[in-house]
Amino acid sequence: MKKLIFFFVWILLITLVPITILQTTSFAVAAIGPAYLVNFAQRMVGLTAFTLMFTQIILGSFMTMWLEKVGGWVYKFHIINGAVTYTLVLLHGILLMIFNHYIGIGWNPYLVFINVCLLCNKPIDYYYTLGRVSFWLLTIAVLAADLRKINPWMQANWRKFHVLNYITFLLVGAHGFLLGTDFKIQPFYSFAVIAYAVVIGIVVFIEIPRLYKNFMNWIKG
8 A cells, every 4th residue: 555655656746747838838839840849858857756756765765664664665666766767867968969950050079968067158058057067967876876786985975975866956946946947847846845845954954954963073073
């Protein structure tokens, strides 16, 4: 029963994505041409990635509790959910690259994944930069989690990189709110605001005190 409830809530959160996007873009509009279709898919993928990223943080931050409440299968689900999340984030960027091709900008992976600016010419460039930085921070966190299986040092210290997941989520949220229109549409808007507040709460009341405690222990010892 607990497993059924868990997946019901998980699926319910995901269904917020098509419910939101279809309010402004129907399947008929998305099918007008390749650019429309790719943009439609990119938006679906982006909002789904944000949703799964939130579930990853909720699972990872309270994994001990989840294991006790619903069983050991939740850890395997956490790993699979994480792999799907990263795949969607990568796909979001690839779809943007394809969209750029259809609207005449051309194939330019540098523009999509790497072109970070500190002193940007326009505000929108900062919004895109947030997305690019998020992608690479998430990549580092994923690599750290994978390398812990084969590297002794990483096995002992990978959780230090795990904090990047929180930073990534907050940057992705800012990227979505500032650049996208779907984040501002109900019901996804309410979910995104609540999710953002919850993650900030975890960072402020759990992660920062934990990091401070570890830092003090390191100084003393």
